[in-house]
Amino acid sequence: ASSVIVDRAIGIVATCLVALVALPFSEAPASFNEPLAVAAGVTVVGLALAFWLAATQAVALLDRLGRALPFLRPLPGNEKLREAVVAFSLYRPRDLALSLGVSLIFTITNTLVYVALGYAAHVDLSISHYLLAGPVLALVLLIPFALNGVGTRDVAYQYVFSAVGVPA
DSSP states (O other): OHHHHHHHHHHHHHHHHHHHHHGGGOOSOHHHHHHHHHHHHHHHHHHHHHHHHHHHHHHHHHHHHHHHOGGGTHHHHOHHHHHHHHHHHTOOHHHHHHHHHHHHHHHHHHHHHHHHHHHHTTOOOOHHHHHHHHHHHHHHTTOTTSSTTTTHHHHHHHHHHHTTTOOO
16 A cells, blocks of 8 residues: 555656646746646645655654544554554655656656647647646546546646637
8 A cells, every 4th residue: 555655646746846847938827837836836845745754753753643632542553554654664765766757757758648649639839838738637637536537637628728828
């Protein structure tokens, strides 16, 4: 379970990092870019902080939570939860960095698919907008209440591309 959670978190960090790098080069208006910058920045910083806490303070933090909040007292004694917390602390920074590198390559490759689709549809946008749009579209597909992204994906495409004048 910890490997799946770490994999997903690293993927989200890579996606947000690509969006943050593309933001200054996007031709989208500020009303589109500013909320994305805040969301991506908070996600990257928040997940980095969560990884650091898990790697360095996880077991102690679990014990402190159990002492501080009465309704959480059973948690520190839960063997499965303790095993999961310890598993997070065993990831080496070097391995996490390598995983992030692979995830960045995947995110950029996925974005190139959007570039190819845009080219095929005669949508003339800079690659920077696709580097911004790709991560946004990937994150929308993570919304849990959508059935395989049906509906949410369509609305996301319209939102991301109409911001730069592409008709629905």
